Amino acid sequence: MSATKAIRDINGKLISAARIDELFEQAEAGILPGRPGPVRMGRPLSVGHQPAGTRTVRLTAEMDADLVARAEREHVTPSHVMREALAAYLVPA
Numbered sequence: 264m265s266a267t268k269a270i271r272d273i274n275g276k277l278i279s280a281a282r283i284d285e286l287f288e289q290a291e292a293g294i295l296p297g298r299p300g301p302v303r304m305g306r307p308l309s310v311g312h313q314p315a316g317t318r319t320v321r322l323t324a325e326m327d328a329d330l331v332a333r334a335e336r337e338h339v340t341p342s343h344v345m346r347e348a349l350a351a352y353l354v355p356a
Contacts, residue, residue, distance in 0.1 A: 310346070320345070 270278045289296070322330065334341045 270283065272278055286296070330341050330344055334344045337344065
């Protein structure tokens with residue numbers, strides 16, 4: 264004879280088997296409660312409001328340390344610092 268364990272939410276409210284099934288189906292589809300549509304895993308596909316591509320850049324240890332220090336001082340990501348530097352460099356002279 265098996266006993267069914269009652270499952271409760273964080274507030275102690277009983278969660279029905281039907282609700283558990285519904286949450287399971289949503290999770291399998293990548294949908295989280297309270298979010299409009301599927302959740303995308305991984306890095307964002309855009310920067311700001313524009314689609315973004317990626318590039319790989321090799322940096323010396325010193326350049327990387329300088330990059331991280333600058334990003335920390337400005338309270339931004341290293342990627343943001345690199346995008347700003349590249350944008351300034353690419354401005355036509």
